[in-house]
Amino acid sequence: MRQRSACSLRSAGRIEDGAREIELCQSRSFADARLLADAxxxxxxxxxxIGRNAPEE
Known part of the structure; x- marks a missing residue:
């Protein structure tokens, strides 16, 4: 499912590297990120x- 979604997003011009996006999604642990944020x-x-840029304030 993620691979198909990444291919669709790449085709639509939303992302450039579908394989990289899948890798990032699979490596992220959002539950752990939330615990880290709380701590x-x-x-x-x-x-x-989580391999992203922090939002600018």
Whole structure:
């Protein structure tokens, strides 16, 4: 399902590298990220943990 979704998004021009996006999705643990956010209160650390950029304030 994720592979099909990534291919659809790539075809639509939403993402450039479907395989990389699948890898990122599979490597992320959003439940752990939430626990990390609660423990640290640091958005930059949490963003790094899930492989994204922290939102600008």
């Amino acid at each position: 640290l209160g640091n958005v930059d650390e949490v963003a790094e943990f």
